[in-house]
Amino acid sequence: MEAKINKTHREGAVLFSPYDAGSSIKKALEVGRENILFEVRESKIKGRGGAGFPTATKWMLVAAAKADKKYIVCNADEGEPGTFKDRVLLTEYPDLVFDGMVVAGYTIGAEIGILYLRGEYIFMLEQLEDYLISMRQNNLLGKNILGKEGFNFDISIRLGSGAYVCGEETALIESLEGHRGEPRNRPPYPVNTGYMGYPTVVNNVETLASISKIITKGADWFKTHGTEKSTGSKLFSVSGDCKKPGVYELPWGTTLNELIKIVDAENTKAIQVGGASGVCIPKSQFDRQLSYEDASTGGSIMIFNESRKMLHVLKNFMDFFVEESCGQCTPCRIGNVKLLECVERIEKGEYTFSYINSMKDLSRTMQVASKCGLGQSSPNPFLSILENFKDEIFRSKENGVSHA
Ligand SMILES: Cc1cc2nc3c(=O)[nH]c(=O)nc-3n(C[C@H](O)[C@H](O)[C@H](O)COP(=O)(O)O)c2cc1C
Ligand code: SF4
Known part of the structure; x- marks a missing residue:
């Protein structure tokens, strides 16, 4: 593009x-x-x-x-x-x-x-x-x-x-x-x-x-641009499901609702703010502001519409981190593989909720114990997508029945 x-x-x-x-x-x-x-x-x-x-x-x-x-x-x-x-x-x-x-x-x-x-x-x-x-x-x-x-x-x-x-x-x-x-x-x-x-x-x-x-x-x-704590403007690279992808300069403090209007996005289900290592924000939170104090980003904004399967989106991100981890420290080297494995098991229906919870615990360990920002932030999409899109992702397992 x-x-x-x-x-x-x-x-x-x-x-x-x-x-x-x-x-x-x-x-x-x-x-x-x-x-x-x-x-x-x-x-x-x-x-x-x-x-x-x-x-x-x-x-x-x-x-x-x-x-x-x-x-x-x-x-x-x-x-x-x-x-x-x-x-x-x-x-x-x-x-x-x-x-x-x-x-x-x-x-x-x-x-x-x-x-x-x-x-x-x-x-x-x-x-x-x-x-x-x-x-x-x-x-x-x-x-x-x-x-x-x-x-x-x-x-x-x-x-x-x-x-x-x-x-x-x-x-x-x-x-x-x-x-x-x-x-x-x-x-x-x-x-x-x-x-x-x-x-x-x-x-x-x-x-x-x-x-x-x-x-x-x-x-x-x-x-005079931006907010009290996020001064000036920001360049946002906008991609995904919208009619006008591209680079936009907007003042910090712009809300996600305002952004999707500007880039002409329809039926938006989710916005990944901050790239693969950022967080995935659902429609119910589109009144949030792009700023250091709220939805912070180095500039990457990916828009997903209703046709997207959020588990597939997550799998893509975790694939990326497994590939890009430099392998120096254990939480990141092993942790990302485990999180990807978890996404694949959810896809196949082979999980229990206690297993999912243990993977969430692992994510939090990675956030504090990884040596650099890659491993500290790679669990962000895992945690935010599983939390914000749980109804879609765990639809087939309402009763928590184990397939594992
Ligand atoms: C895995 C990883 C990738 C990064 N990639 C970039 C990058 O491509 N460009 C960048 O400016 N900062 C990147 N950073 C942040 C830099 O470490 C650093 O914070 C930044 O360059 C400092 O510049 P700033 O203070 O002007 O933001 C990355 C951090 C991590 C953990
Ligand atoms: S957290 Fe950083 S140092 Fe540790 S394995 Fe990952 S990329 Fe390498």
């Missing part, structure tokens, strides 16, 4: 509104590091990659670190099923993203930025490299950027190789270092010990693009 930018939502938009390439860098150099940090903190922006960590906190920790080198890494792995908004930013708005990286570099004191690009996005590599060349020609990259004595910064692009877990920031750093892409133990966090052991900020593509807008238009303007 071709991702579209819905032009009708450009009015009042944050990211999909006019921007002069280089303007956030110019402004940052004018006002200085302290004021940039202040503005980012005031904007209350949280990371757009899914975890929602306050961007200013991350930047302040690296800015304050005493080290010979520091790095800024832009996470363009975009592997969450149903997410394709970073692709649109990189192809249509590379100025916002790369300028955001330069601003970050200046603020934290880094001289090198790395764009970690999803392997499947190799088709955009040449275009992005060309864009970086034009930035160098305009002195937006390189030595003494825009005449600022001593501010040197450049960006290189590195390609991933298709593992979902390499989007996790420590696995990404391992992969950048040429190792097998497996998550590290945390602490230490990348802000202390990141790429090649140096303090590193890892930010999502959309976070860095938003920074360019915050710097040029101000934190107060940014906060």
Whole structure:
């Protein structure tokens, strides 16, 4: 499916509104590091990659670190099923993203930025490299950027190789270092010990693009969008059963009911918010808001209509996690296989409710005992689909009779 930018939502938009390439860098150099940090903190922006960590906190920790080198890494792995908004930013708005990286570099004191690009996005590599060349020609990259004595910064692009877990920031750093892409133990966090052991900020593509807008238009303007706790707007990659799939920019706080109207969805039964590792929300809860404090998402929205069998949807997700678990820790390596097995047994009618309950307990163990976010969140669809669609899924076993 071709991702579209819905032009009708450009009015009042944050990211999909006019921007002069280089303007956030110019402004940052004018006002200085302290004021940039202040503005980012005031904007209350949280990371757009899914975890929602306050961007200013991350930047302040690296800015304050005493080290010979520091790095800024832009996470363009975009592997969450149903997410394709970073692709649109990189192809249509590379100025916002790369300028955001330069601003970050200046603020934290880094001289090198790395764009970690999803392997499947190799088709955009040449275009992005060309864009970086034009930035160098305009002195937006390189030595003494825009005449600022001593501010040197450049960006290189590195390609991933298709593992979902390499989007996790420590696995990404391992992969950048040429190792097998497996998550590290945390602490230490990348802000202390990141790429090649140096303090590193890892930010999502959309976070860095938003920074360019915050710097040029101000934190107060940014906060006129969204809610008190979820400031600004968000890009949503909408796919599934609707007439207008694509990438939409909407303010945080938009309800699911509003969203399905915008994308022209009919007979919607369920919305998976946050990709495979997110939660599945039934129609009765479509008044919920897309926000960090309610239905949180890195951007993936999948719409399912009445014709879909939710057990099949769940099986698809669990298949994905079995395939993508890196296998380092037991709760995730074994747990996902057990949950998939459970879905298959439900399909065949070979289960008891005490078995289902024990699998729910296993899910909760995975959430707390897995080493990284993959295993901590992979039980989300299992728990939410079995809970929210129990009438459909367990229809054939009203009396709890065991087939096992
Ligand atoms: C399995 C897994 C996959 C992830 N994939 C991505 C990804 O593709 N892009 C991304 O920005 N963050 C991804 N993350 C989150 C990153 O670890 C990290 O929180 C994020 O890049 C930080 O940027 P932000 O603070 O700007 O959101 C993933 C996390 C996990 C656990
Ligand atoms: S939770 Fe899964 S993906 Fe993460 S380290 Fe453990 S096995 Fe690997």
